[in-house]
Amino acid sequence: MPIKSSPAPLAISEIVTEFGDSAGGSDSLSEYYKGGANVDDVSSNSNVPASGAIDIGDFYGAGNVVSVAASAGTNIDVAPLFGSPDTFTNAVSKVLTIASPIQIVGNNVALTVPSTMAGTLDIQNAGNIIGSRGGGGNAGSNGGNATGGAGSAGGAAISIQKAGVTINNSGTISGGGGGGGGGGLGAPTASTNTTNFGGTNYSGGANSGRGWNQNWGGNGAAQSPGAFYDGVVYGPAGGPNNTQLSQSSPPGSGTINRGSPLNDPQGLPGQPGASHTKRFNIGSGSFTTASTSPGGNGGNGGNGYGFDSSSVVNAQSGGSASGNGAAGGAGGNAGAAGTAGSNSPANNGGAGGAGGNSVTSPGSVNYSVSNSGTINGTQG
Numbered sequence: 001m002p003i004k005s006s007p008a009p010l011a012i013s014e015i016v017t018e019f020g021d022s023a024g025g026s027d028s029l030s031e032y033y034k035g036g037a038n039v040d041d042v043s044s045n046s047n048v049p050a051s052g053a054i055d056i057g058d059f060y061g062a063g064n065v066v067s068v069a070a071s072a073g074t075n076i077d078v079a080p081l082f083g084s085p086d087t088f089t090n091a092v093s094k095v096l097t098i099a100s101p102i103q104i105v106g107n108n109v110a111l112t113v114p115s116t117m118a119g120t121l122d123i124q125n126a127g128n129i130i131g132s133r134g135g136g137g138n139a140g141s142n143g144g145n146a147t148g149g150a151g152s153a154g155g156a157a158i159s160i161q162k163a164g165v166t167i168n169n170s171g172t173i174s175g176g177g178g179g180g181g182g183g184g185l186g187a188p189t190a191s192t193n194t195t196n197f198g199g200t201n202y203s204g205g206a207n208s209g210r211g212w213n214q215n216w217g218g219n220g221a222a223q224s225p226g227a228f229y230d231g232v233v234y235g236p237a238g239g240p241n242n243t244q245l246s247q248s249s250p251p252g253s254g255t256i257n258r259g260s261p262l263n264d265p266q267g268l269p270g271q272p273g274a275s276h277t278k279r280f281n282i283g284s285g286s287f288t289t290a291s292t293s294p295g296g297n298g299g300n301g302g303n304g305y306g307f308d309s310s311s312v313v314n315a316q317s318g319g320s321a322s323g324n325g326a327a328g329g330a331g332g333n334a335g336a337a338g339t340a341g342s343n344s345p346a347n348n349g350g351a352g353g354a355g356g357n358s359v360t361s362p363g364s365v366n367y368s369v370s371n372s373g374t375i376n377g378t379q380g
Helices: 012-019 085-089
Strands: 065-069 093-098 103-105 111-113 120-125 128-130 158-160 165-169 172-174 189-197 210-216 226-229 232-234 244-249 255-261 276-293 367-371 374-376
Touching (some): 111 120, 210 255
Parallel strands (some): 065 093, 111 158, 128 172, 165 367, 172 374
Antiparallel strands (some): 244 255
């Protein structure tokens, strides 16, 4: 801590306690010129002379503490705030003050304390430190992925990469909210349509015409009849006494009734027992066609709370689905996970994104937090 302020009495032993004694032995004020072995040339020591006359009163308020005040910004690296890189990497006590209503935000992490720090750092926050929002997952869709996409994680508010950091928070520290998962694509729907038709004369052939054929083999052997109507095939089934056939291609439940004969001769001239076909008009009938409608698209996942590269946004609700698709999940509030997208009977929704940490650090790095304000998100 800095040395006390005037007019309280000050002893040289207090100066030695604050700044140390690199030389050892008896203590003299001449060992404590600014910029020398014991006293850093920093703003908190501005009253301590670098040479010449030196008095014990020059040390009121001085100390091995370097204080800086942060301004509003995005993706803040703490090291450059302390000016010379030597200040951040010297083993001195450092204080970073973030006053109200200053806001520090990040496209991922808002405020980073890098691993190059030496000494200690006290972050005194009365402002707002906010990580990035997690994006909502894509909806399950026709022509895309049938399952809903996962929401992305929210960003951390503070990343601490070196031990020795204390956070004193009277403001707000919030990780970003995770994005909601996308809803699943709905199941396809099958339907059948029936077309009825009346009597019609024999015309054309099996691919596109309309008619009934009764085939006879050699020596007058009867074969199963078949019929056709605008590309729909019926039979073959039964024998020459059949007057109704069932739809066979495409598969369906339609039927066709035999009409009047065309009076084709039995066999070829002079060869009555030869193979031949007798044709009939169509009496009436029906055919069915099946169709499948694609499932409805799911809803997009909602974005989470946090910085979206231009401003801080609130969490969004999940998107509505079309038809029988499933709705998207809601984005998470500050530091909270997003909601998973809903499942349809055919496809799953996407997972919600994790909420961003309020404070994150590697497992080997310890820090401490004193909080009288608001902290949203896990400290990890």
